[in-house]
Amino acid sequence: MQFLSPHQVSNWYHTSLHYSGYRKLHSWSIEIWRELINHGYCAFPPGLIAKILGKLTHRNAGVHFPREENLEDKLINIIVSGRGFAQLEGEFLMTKEQNHKKCLAVIKRIAEKAGSFYHPQILFSINDAEQGLVIDEKSDDDFSNVLETIYNQAISHFVKNNQSIDEHDIFEILHPHLFASPTARSLFLKMVDSQRQLRENVAGEVTPVKENDEVAATFGEPQSLPLGGYDAITRKGDLASLVPSELAYIEEEEAIDYFDYKYMQNELMYFKREEGIVFRIRRQGHLFLVLDHEMEHERNLADLFAFVLVFCEKLFHVFIKDIMTMNVYFQGYLPSEIQSAISFLQHYLEEGNYHNRVKIYQGSNIQVTESKKKYQQWYIGPEMPDLKLDKKVEFVFPELKNITKSNRCFFLADVIDDLIEKIAGMSYY
Numbered sequence: 056m057q058f059l060s061p062h063q064v065s066n067w068y069h070t071s072l073h074y075s076g077y078r079k080l081h082s083w084s085i086e087i088w089r090e091l092i093n094h095g096y097c098a099f100p101p102g103l104i105a106k107i108l109g110k111l112t113h114r115n116a117g118v119h120f121p122r123e124e125n126l127e128d129k130l131i132n133i134i135v136s137g138r139g140f141a142q143l144e145g146e147f148l149m150t151k152e153q154n155h156k157k158c159l160a161v162i163k164r165i166a167e168k169a170g171s172f173y174h175p176q177i178l179f180s181i182n183d184a185e186q187g188l189v190i191d192e193k194s195d196d197d198f199s200n201v202l203e204t205i206y207n208q209a210i211s212h213f214v215k216n217n218q219s220i221d222e223h224d225i226f227e228i229l230h231p232h233l234f235a236s237p238t239a240r241s242l243f244l245k246m247v248d249s250q251r252q253l254r255e256n257v258a259g260e261v262t263p264v265k266e267n268d269e270v271a272a273t274f275g276e277p278q279s280l281p282l283g284g285y286d287a288i289t290r291k292g293d294l295a296s297l298v299p300s301e302l303a304y305i306e307e308e309e310a311i312d313y314f315d316y317k318y319m320q321n322e323l324m325y326f327k328r329e330e331g332i333v334f335r336i337r338r339q340g341h342l343f344l345v346l347d348h349e350m351e352h353e354r355n356l357a358d359l360f361a362f363v364l365v366f367c368e369k370l371f372h373v374f375i376k377d378i379m380t381m382n383v384y385f386q387g388y389l390p391s392e393i394q395s396a397i398s399f400l401q402h403y404l405e406e407g408n409y410h411n412r413v414k415i416y417q418g419s420n421i422q423v424t425e426s427k428k429k430y431q432q433w434y435i436g437p438e439m440p441d442l443k444l445d446k447k448v449e450f451v452f453p454e455l456k457n458i459t460k461s462n463r464c465f466f467l468a469d470v471i472d473d474l475i476e477k478i479a480g481m482s483y484y
Contacts, residue, residue, distance in 0.1 A: 059179040063196050064187030067177060068101055070198040072117070075102025075127055080117035083155070084108050085188070090159050092184050096166050098177035098205055103127060107165065108158055110135050112147050126206035133213050134165060139220030143228065160228040164220060170212035174205050223247040230406050238392070239399050242357055249361035249464065256468035257365060261373050263479040266336055274431040275334030276378060285326040292325025300324075336377040339427050340370070341444070343419065343436025344452045345387040355455050356390060358463060360400055362452075366471050367413050373479055380427070384416045384436075393417070433478070448477050 059067065072080065080088075080101065087108065088101045105116035106127065134140060143161060147154075166172055177198075179187075212218065227234060227243065234240045288298065301323050306312035317323045342363070349355050367381050385393065397415050404413050416422060421444075423432065432444040437451050458466050 057178070059177070059183065061183045061186035062190055064179045064183050065190040066196050067179075067198045068184075068187055070202060071100040071102040072105075073102075074122075074125065074199070074202055075100070075106055076119055076122040077102055077105055077117040078120055080105050081115065084116035086155065087159055087162060089181065089184065091162060091166070092179075092181050094163065096163075096172055097179055098174040099162070099166055099172040100127075100202060100205065103130070104162060106131055107134065107162060111140075111144055111158065111161060113144075126203055126210065130169075130206055130210050130213070133210065134220075137219035137221075139222065139225055142225055143220065146225075146229065156231060157228055160231065161220075164224045164228065168213065168216075168218040168220075169209035172205055172209060174201055174208075176201055177205075226403075226407065230402075233399060233402050233406070236395075238353075238395070242353055242360075242396060242399065243403070245354055245357035246360045246364075249358045250364055252464035253361055253365040253468050253471065254368075256465055257369055258468075258472045261369075261472075261475050261479050263373055270336060270431065271334045274337045274429065276337055278333050278335055285328055287327040288324050289327040290321055290324065292327065296326045296328070298324040298326060333376070336374075337430040338374060338377055338379045338433060339423070339430040340379070340381040340433040340435055341421055342366070342381060342383045342450075343434075344383065344385055345437060346385055346390070346452075347388050347454060347456075348390075349454065349456045350388065350390045350393075353392075354460070356392075356396055358455060358467065359452070360396075362467050362471070363400075363413075364409075365468075366474065367409065369471060369475055370478065371412070373475060378430075379412070380430075381413045382416060382422055383413065384419060384421075386417070386419050389417065435474070435478070446481055448474070448481065450474055450477075 072078070084105045085101070088099075088104050091099050091104070108114070108116040110131070135144075147157075223243075227240070234243065285296075301314065301317070304312060304314035304317060306314075314323075344359065344363075346359070350359065363383055367383075370381070371379055385397070390396070397417065401415050404410070404415070414422070421434075421442075431446065433446040433448065434442055434444045435448045435450050438449050439447075453466070453470060455463065
């Protein structure tokens with residue numbers, strides 16, 4: 056292993072800039088490059104960093120000059136074509152901020168998905184990089200072929216592994232406070248990997264049976280909702296339901312036209328949609344999971360959390376018309392890291408799509424707050440004959456030690472499907 060000298064680092068830096076079509080980089084993009092070197096990404100081309108930052112923030116990361124298309128453009132197109140990058144781009148545009156930490160987090164995610172941009176000939180320290188930045192003369196080393204090799208490897212890695220910025224990358228980038236410790240990120244990556252596999256293997260649509268009149272009367276919350284087509288004309292509404300013929304009163308040449316007058320006098324006509332009463336059933340689930348010593352292994356804990364997330368996601372989808380929440384209770388053997396793991400999971404739930412819908416508890420004391428006493432209470436867990444709740448579904452979380460990793464996602468997906476079908480079949484009474 057041989058490290059580059061400051062003169063060689065300077066040549067690597069300027070070769071990359073020339074390949075990317077930059078005469079020089081602005082200070083903020085150079086700072087990102089420095090940070091990547093500190094994290095071991097020496098072979099991440101600084102010109103590519105500037106290109107990605109420009110796409111992400113819509114700000115110039117350096118001084119351009121025209122050049123012909125090359126492999127970098129192909130890689131850039133792969134990176135920015137996914138929905139995830141477009142969502143991040145929108146995030147930066149909406150906040151109108153040049154957040155250094157978020158920019159660095161995006162570049163690091165891209166580096167990971169491109170195979171880390173490693174090349175054995177591009178190794179140097181941050182001190183040599185600092186010295187290389189102030190050197191003007193070039194060394195005799197030619198890094199053009201190395202640069203093309205790096206781009207070809209990155210493109211191949213993206214295509215072969217079908218990589219892109221996804222929803223979990225976005226969550227991690229936008230919520231860095233949840234990943235203060237390396238163990239939190241390790242658990243998160245394993246959890247989302249299991250979550251993705253479970254989502255791919257759970258069954259399709261499950262239709263719950265229609266609840267009887269007594270359930271609707273006891274736990275239903277009536278809401279007046281638009282049911283379908285238009286059935287009347289009214290003087291109140293929004294622009295989406297404006298009668299099209301009203302647009303004929305617009306005169307673009309006039310400062311105030313007849314359309315404006317009718318609007319101010321509340322004389323515009325709108326379509327009114329047919330409305331009806333829908334009873335949304337209030338339901339609260341209590342899922343009890345008995346853990347064993349196998350949960351000391353991070354992989355098993357990640358699979359357990361993924362099971363909880365996908366089960367709740369699927370259940371909420373099945374009862375999408377209802378008002379449903381879920382309390383999850385961990386009991387039995389509690390791993391040594393359970394406190395920090397539960398804290399992370401609860402933060403993840405609150406910051407994500409489950410805000411105030413899923414709560415995590417330790418122990419077996421059922422939590423029913425005053426506001427939830429009018430909810431239909433469901434118990435889902437091991438048999439408890441003396442428990443007084445509205446509905447009981449017997450369920451024991453399986454032991455994972457005898458299930459191989461290759462079969463685990465299929466097995467747990469079947470467990471979720473069976474449990475959802477039981478619950479959906481019991482919703483009538």
